[in-house]
Amino acid sequence: MSSTGTTARLLPGGPVAERVLAEVAEDVAALRAAGVTPALATVLVGDDDASAGYIRIKQRQAAELGFASPHVHLPASASQAELHRVLEDFNADKTVHGVLVQHPIPAHLDYDRALQVLDPDKDVDGMHPVNMGRLALGLPGPLPCTPAGIEALLAFHGVPVAGREVVILGRGATLGRPLAMLLAQKRPTANAAVTVVHTGVADWPRYTRRAEILVAAAGVPGIVRPEHVRPGAVVVGGGVRYEGRRLLPDVDESCAEVAGAITPRVGGVGPTTVAMLFRNAVRAARRAAGLG
Numbered sequence: 018m019s020s021t022g023t024t025a026r027l028l029p030g031g032p033v034a035e036r037v038l039a040e041v042a043e044d045v046a047a048l049r050a051a052g053v054t055p056a057l058a059t060v061l062v063g064d065d066d067a068s069a070g071y072i073r074i075k076q077r078q079a080a081e082l083g084f085a086s087p088h089v090h091l092p093a094s095a096s097q098a099e100l101h102r103v104l105e106d107f108n109a110d111k112t113v114h115g116v117l118v119q120h121p122i123p124a125h126l127d128y129d130r131a132l133q134v135l136d137p138d139k140d141v142d143g144m145h146p147v148n149m150g151r152l153a154l155g156l157p158g159p160l161p162c163t164p165a166g167i168e169a170l171l172a173f174h175g176v177p178v179a180g181r182e183v184v185i186l187g188r189g190a191t192l193g194r195p196l197a198m199l200l201a202q203k204r205p206t207a208n209a210a211v212t213v214v215h216t217g218v219a220d221w222p223r224y225t226r227r228a229e230i231l232v233a234a235a236g237v238p239g240i241v242r243p244e245h246v247r248p249g250a251v252v253v254g255g256g257v258r259y260e261g262r263r264l265l266p267d268v269d270e271s272c273a274e275v276a277g278a279i280t281p282r283v284g285g286v287g288p289t290t291v292a293m294l295f296r297n298a299v300r301a302a303r304r305a306a307g308l309g
Contacts, residue, residue: 025252025276030166033173034288037296038082044299045083048306055302056085057115057141057295058107062100062122063093067259072119075291082295087113093123100126101134108136114305115141115298138304141297144191152198159297164196166289167232167253172206176230176251176278179208184224186241186267187234188215192255196232216240233267241268249277255286 048055057079061072072088079086089103100122107116116139122128132140137147143159151158171178183200187193193213200209214224216235222245225231233241234255246252254268266282273279280286303309 025273025279028170028174028176028251028253028278028280028285030170030280030285030288033166033170034292036173037169037289037292038078041292041295041299042082044303048299048302048308049083051306051308053302053306054085054112055083055115055299056087056113057117057298058087058089058110058113060089060091060100060103060107060116060118062091062095062119062126065121068119068121075117075294078291078295082299084295084298085112095123095126097126097130100131104131104134108134108139111305113139114302115139117141117294138301141294141301143195143297149190149195152195155202159301160199160293161191161195162290162293162297163192163255163286164199165293165296166286167196167255168199168206169293170253170280170286170289171230171251174278178206178230181209181229182227183209183211183230183232184228185211185213185232185234186215186221186225187232187236187256188213189234189236189256192234193232196234196255235267237267238265239267239269241272243269243272243275246272246275248275250275252276252279253286254280254282 045055059072061068076086107113116135120128132145137145140148140159143161148158185193185197197211197213200207201211212224214221225245226247228247228250230251232253232255236256236258238258252268252272254266256267258265270282
């Protein structure tokens with residue numbers, strides 16, 4: 018607790034995800050009524066327990082929403098060509114609308130090369146180079162899930178973004194860079210002044226201390242501490258690292274003593290990321306069915 022006995026307002030992701038998934042369920046029902054069963058295919062390479070667990074969670078969610086969920090499990094010894102063949106088969110299968118390759122994959126395989134084989138319209142992670150280009154140009158397409166989830170989380174909790182100063186600590190391709198493009202776009206839930214800073218900048222706290230909204234996306238456990246946060250700012254913990262199944266967030270929990278609002282250590286951006294994956298999948302199914 019701070020000396021004033023107050024802590025930041027929590028910004029949980031669970032209620033945001035529930036709203037998004039309710040909308041997804043409505044779209045699934047409409048598609049099935051039109052004779053289309055949306056399908057989200059998953060690919061797992063190897064026998065990593067955590068990755069297998071994440072696949073099971075997504076398959077369970079798919080079943081609850083009414084998706085078909087075809088799955089391919091390749092051995093850890095699979096070759097790059099074998100992985101590509103699986104993706105090419107899913108590309109050609111008109112009954113499959115979205116494809117997810119569970120990351121990470123074994124070290125001898127190249128995830129980026131595999132991603133480029135995938136049909137960008139079936140890329141539910143929104144990370145295909147074509148989809149990143151669409152994002153940069155403001156064109157329709159699957160959005161990267163964690164950035165889209167952060168925008169939805171801020172909007173759901175009534176955090177004004179338009180015209181405010183957003184600082185993103187981290188420049189990674191999955192979060193920092195796409196989030197900067199997303200929040201700079203002219204839209205009521207975006208339209209911000211966005212600065213991207215990173216650990217290669219010696220005095221990065223000089224930027225974070227001025228942020229009205231600070232998004233930690235560095236993937237460095239505990240890097241953001243109270244002295245790096247402007248009093249009353251909104252703090253979003255987007256970056257995490259795992260030790261086994263233990264989650265290590267970028268934002269130290271003591272930042273709640275300084276921030277005005279903050280995502281919880283667990284249950285913040287995670288649930289919204291998964292919800293956006295299913296939103297991308299159902300929208301792909303709608304496009305494939307000619308429903309927009």
